[in-house]
Amino acid sequence: MARTIGQAMSQVLKQPVVVDNKAGANGGIASEFVMRAPADGYTLMLGYIATHAMNPALQKLRYDPIKDFEPVGMVGSSATLMVVNTKVQGNNAKEVVEQFKASKQPIADASAGNGTAPHFAAEMFKLATGVNMLHVPYKGSAPAVNDTLSGQTDVMFPSLFTAIPFVKAGKLKAIGVAGNKRSELLPDVPTLKEQGIANVDVSQWYAIFAPAKTPQPVLQQLNKVLNQVLSDKAIVKRLEDHGADVETMSLEQMRKFMVDEQVKWKKVVQDAKLKAD
Numbered sequence: 474m475a476r477t478i479g480q481a482m483s484q485v486l487k488q489p490v491v492v493d494n495k496a497g498a499n500g501g502i503a504s505e506f507v508m509r510a511p512a513d514g515y516t517l518m519l520g521y522i523a524t525h526a527m528n529p530a531l532q533k534l535r536y537d538p539i540k541d542f543e544p545v546g547m548v549g550s551s552a553t554l555m556v557v558n559t560k561v562q563g564n565n566a567k568e569v570v571e572q573f574k575a576s577k578q579p580i581a582d583a584s585a586g587n588g589t590a591p592h593f594a595a596e597m598f599k600l601a602t603g604v605n606m607l608h609v610p611y612k613g614s615a616p617a618v619n620d621t622l623s624g625q626t627d628v629m630f631p632s633l634f635t636a637i638p639f640v641k642a643g644k645l646k647a648i649g650v651a652g653n654k655r656s657e658l659l660p661d662v663p664t665l666k667e668q669g670i671a672n673v674d675v676s677q678w679y680a681i682f683a684p685a686k687t688p689q690p691v692l693q694q695l696n697k698v699l700n701q702v703l704s705d706k707a708i709v710k711r712l713e714d715h716g717a718d719v720e721t722m723s724l725e726q727m728r729k730f731m732v733d734e735q736v737k738w739k740k741v742v743q744d745a746k747l748k749a750d
Contacts, residue, residue, distance in 0.1 A: 474679060475519045477711050478548060481702040496613070499586045500524035501534060508541045512684040514691035517545060521590075521679045525731065528588040530738035531747055539735065543692055544727035545681040546699040549712060549719040551632040553594050553651040553675040555665060556640065560624045566649050566668035570602050573627075579607035583617035583626035586610045591617070593738065594630035594651050594675040596745040601670050621645065632677045633658065634716030651675050658716055679717070680727065689724075696724050 479490035495503040504524050510516035518524075525538040536542075555566075563569035573580045584592035587610045599606045609626050611617040614635050621629045622644055629636075633656055639645040640659065649665040650656060651673045665673045681699060683692060700721045702708055709719045722730065741747075 474548065474712065474715070474717065477708060478519070478681075478699070478702060481705065481708050482698055485698050485701060499528055499589055501528065501536075504534075504536050507682065508536045508684055510684050512543075512686040512688075514683060514687055514695060516684065517695070518542075518682045519548070519679060520682045522675075522677050522734070523585075523589045525680070525682065526734040526738050527590065527593055530735065530742050531588040539731060541685050542682040543685055543687045544724065544731055545683050545692060546696045546724070547720050547722040547727060547730070548679045548681060548699075548703065549717045550676045550678040551634055551716050551718070552654075552656050553590060553630050553677055554633050554636045554640070554656075554659075554662070555594070555598070555628065555630055555648040555651055555673075556621065556636050556645040557628045557648055558621050558624045558626070559644065559646060561627060561646065563648070564646065565663075566665055566670055569628075569648055570604060570670075573602075573604045573606075576605075579605045580628060581609050581626040582606050583609050583611060583621050583629045585614040585617050585631075586612060590632065590675050590677045591630040593741060594673060595628070596747060597673045597675065597741065598630070598651070598665075598670070600745055601665075601672050618645075630675065632716065637716055656716065657713075678720075692724055 475492045479492050483490040495506055500523055503518060507516055507518040529538050557569060563572045582595040614631060617629060620626045630651055637658060640647045647659060647662045649663055649668055651665055653674060655664060703719050703721050712719055
């Protein structure tokens with residue numbers, strides 16, 4: 474996603490855009506790096522729901538998603554998919570819930586780490602169904618998916634573009650979309666809401682941020698360029714092919730969205746009685 478957008482923005486800005494992967498701490502290392510960068514518009518971050526909403530709701534971090542960043546613009550979102558390993562016999566939400574509730578052992582749900590979207594989706598599913606679940610956090614999506622594939626864990630709620638290759642290959646079973654609508658890439662997979670499980674809605678959004686105190690004219694220019702890039706049909710098609718629903722916002726819309734997200738996920742933390750690992 475970052476490379477697709479970066480390359481397109483580079484062509485419009487007539488400036489090279491270099492993507493620098495900074496993995497670790499569930500996006501925390503990248504967030505702190507950008508937070509401390511000069512506020513001149515030359516260092517940006519492709520943040521997402523975990524770095525700028527879920528993690529801050531759950532943990533005390535060394536950055537504040539509102540005070541330490543300026544939103545540049547929305548990129549889009551990806552549906553969250555409930556998947557189970559092929560050893561699980563159920564093929565829909567009702568069957569899976571019945572099987573899980575009949576288990577004498579807690580159901581192991583894998584996530585990419587504490588405070589990530591898969592973690593929160595599993596907690597919301599637990600609240601909605603009453604299934605006895607044991608959260609198993611991993612250091613990233615790849616090892617979490619691997620253990621779900623092998624049957625070490627039972628269920629996971631990855632993003633659509635993480636799960637879809639394994640679903641199409643028959644290595645994971647897609648049970649339902651944890652959102653308000655089906656995905657065009659998996660049109661036969663109903664939402665969990667359609668299957669009678671409400672309040673499990675985790676749309677994994679992605680947005681670009683700049684350090685706090687970046688001048689407003691710079692933010693306006695970057696927002697304009699980003700939205701121009703995201704209006705290109707070829708760019709939209711490329712992102713949609715990877716499971717992303719493209720969406721654009723003005724700076725004002727982004728600021729309101731960010732405040733609303735803090736409120737939403739803090740409530741989930743309180744309702745689920747979550748604590749940092």
